[in-house]
Amino acid sequence: MKNRMHGLPPELCVIGGGASGLAAAIEAARAFRQAGVPGQVTVLERLPRVGKKLLATGNGRCNLTNRFASPPDYFEAADFVRPALNRFSVDDTLSFFASMGLLCEEEEEGRIYPMSRQAASVLDVLRFEAERLGVVFHCDSRVESVQKTRDKPRFVINGSICADAVILACGGKASPQHGSDGSGYALLRALQIPVAEVFPSLVQITADPKRVKSLKGMRVHAVISLYEGKKQLASQRGEIQFTEFGLSGIAAMQLSRFVSREKQRQMEASLDLLPAFSSGEVADYLAARVRQNPALAAEHLLTGILPKRVGQVLLKQAGVEPLSRPIGSLRGAEIAAISDLLKDWRFSVTGTRGFSAAQVTMGGAQRSAFDPESMEALSTLGFYAAGEVLDVDAGCGGFNLQWAWSSGRLAGESAAEKQISDYRLQTSDQG
Numbered sequence: 001m002k003n004r005m006h007g008l009p010p011e012l013c014v015i016g017g018g019a020s021g022l023a024a025a026i027e028a029a030r031a032f033r034q035a036g037v038p039g040q041v042t043v044l045e046r047l048p049r050v051g052k053k054l055l056a057t058g059n060g061r062c063n064l065t066n067r068f069a070s071p072p073d074y075f076e077a078a079d080f081v082r083p084a085l086n087r088f089s090v091d092d093t094l095s096f097f098a099s100m101g102l103l104c105e106e107e108e109e110g111r112i113y114p115m116s117r118q119a120a121s122v123l124d125v126l127r128f129e130a131e132r133l134g135v136v137f138h139c140d141s142r143v144e145s146v147q148k149t150r151d152k153p154r155f156v157i158n159g160s161i162c163a164d165a166v167i168l169a170c171g172g173k174a175s176p177q178h179g180s181d182g183s184g185y186a187l188l189r190a191l192q193i194p195v196a197e198v199f200p201s202l203v204q205i206t207a208d209p210k211r212v213k214s215l216k217g218m219r220v221h222a223v224i225s226l227y228e229g230k231k232q233l234a235s236q237r238g239e240i241q242f243t244e245f246g247l248s249g250i251a252a253m254q255l256s257r258f259v260s261r262e263k264q265r266q267m268e269a270s271l272d273l274l275p276a277f278s279s280g281e282v283a284d285y286l287a288a289r290v291r292q293n294p295a296l297a298a299e300h301l302l303t304g305i306l307p308k309r310v311g312q313v314l315l316k317q318a319g320v321e322p323l324s325r326p327i328g329s330l331r332g333a334e335i336a337a338i339s340d341l342l343k344d345w346r347f348s349v350t351g352t353r354g355f356s357a358a359q360v361t362m363g364g365a366q367r368s369a370f371d372p373e374s375m376e377a378l379s380t381l382g383f384y385a386a387g388e389v390l391d392v393d394a395g396c397g398g399f400n401l402q403w404a405w406s407s408g409r410l411a412g413e414s415a416a417e418k419q420i421s422d423y424r425l426q427t428s429d430q431g
């Protein structure tokens with residue numbers, strides 16, 4: 001691909017061999033093949049192998065899309081993602097994978113997994129298809145510069161690799177151990193393409209360690225809400241997992257984008273451990289337990305509704321000591337304190353575990369700098385972006401990978417179509 005001359009078949013270069021880059025490469029190579037144009041698609045990947053992050057997705061099972069994925073799942077980017085999701089919908093994603101032999105199954109809340117329940121199957125079928133189509137992989141190839149030239153070829157990568165079109169698919173900054181170290185942002189800035197501030201999302205929320213340490217490893221089903229003083233900022237229902245540092249589990253991670261972005265605010269996380277019951281019903285439940293068995297040791301008061309250790313920590317925080325006391329000795333104020341904590345257990349939020357522990361990046365290549373119908377940069381024709389490097393993120397459930405497939409395929413298709421028509425023009429001129 002070095003030192004190309006004007007008039008040769010198109011060269012399309014994809015930077016990053018992750019989910020969106022592989023989808024883009026396959027779509028472009030298919031388009032060249034279908035058009036009978038001898039275009040070359042090359043993937044430049046900084047790691048020794050492509051798709052390392054894909055292998056880690058969905059706890060190794062790869063939740064590759066969600067039956068219900070639609071623009072509002074992408075927060076502020078809803079309008080921007082619409083054309084890509086319309087062009088390459090969830091059904092298209094399933095057909096795309098079925099065309100490569102990968103069959104999928106739906107689980108709860110519309111989450112879709114490969115039938116094998118192995119992320120490796122997803123990566124394998126993408127690699128096999130790319131190889132079948134003649135896509136060239138250059139691994140251990142970190143891209144450090146992309147320069148725009150005045151004429152064809154339009155771009156020079158790392159000073160020597162020429163390309164007529166470039167698709168930037170190098171991910172964001174989350175989980176750099178899987179390859180995406182944020183290096184794409186420098187490439188964008190060098191081309192004068194603006195980058196919105198980035199924050200870690202889908203990440204553990206950190207809280208006062210003294211409060212959570214004794215709960216480490218415990219899981220509860222609850223409603224978690226973020227508060228600044230009395231103002232509720234956001235809320236989620238689902239599993240919460242206590243860790244050494246704070247609160248994890250899907251519901252807590254879904255709220256982490258607010259914590260990351262609003263880090264200057266003093267926030268508290270409130271857990272409602274009994275969301276199906278009103279405060280009055282909780283108080284009635286506790287009173288009935290006391291009436292029914294007043295000799296019961298206090299440490300067992302919450303045994304029927306919470307994991308044992310969670311109940312004991314909560315009782316201690318309500319001031320019930322020693323826990324061997326009979327529940328018949330609890331005063332009204334103590335019962336009220338227990339009832340209050342069950343409905344509104346507060347943890348002061350200190351931040352998040354950061355990019356190294358995050359699953360996605362909020363922020364990135366500014367959406368307004370790209371045409372959502374093609375993923376092409378408005379100021380740098382021939383330069384496209386796809387996936388998480390763009391300022392698009394969503395919650396857990398397969399939505400982020402759906403964006404990687406839709407945007408990657410749209411960028412691949414658009415870039416190839418433009419190269420195909422340029423090539424046809426050139427060859428007909430020459431004829």
Ligand SMILES: Cc1cc2nc3c(=O)[nH]c(=O)nc-3n(C[C@H](O)[C@H](O)[C@H](O)COP(=O)(O)OP(=O)(O)OC[C@H]3O[C@@H](n4cnc5c(N)ncnc54)[C@H](O)[C@@H]3O)c2cc1C
Pocket residue numbers: 015016017018019020021044045046047050051052053054056057058059062063064065141142143144169170171172174175178179180181182183184358359360386387388389397398399400401402404
């Ligand atoms: C642990 C974990 C679990 C997840 N689980 C799910 C899930 O189940 N479902 C879901 O929808 N989403 C999940 N996600 C999010 C999802 O994986 C990402 O949103 C998606 O992979 C983004 O795709 P991408 O192609 O934009 O970037 P990436 O997949 O990050 O790929 C970018 C690639 O570019 C390479 N690269 C970076 N910089 C350069 C450079 N300068 N030169 C060359 N190559 C470069 C990287 O090495 C990498 O291979 C998970 C994320 C993590 C971390």
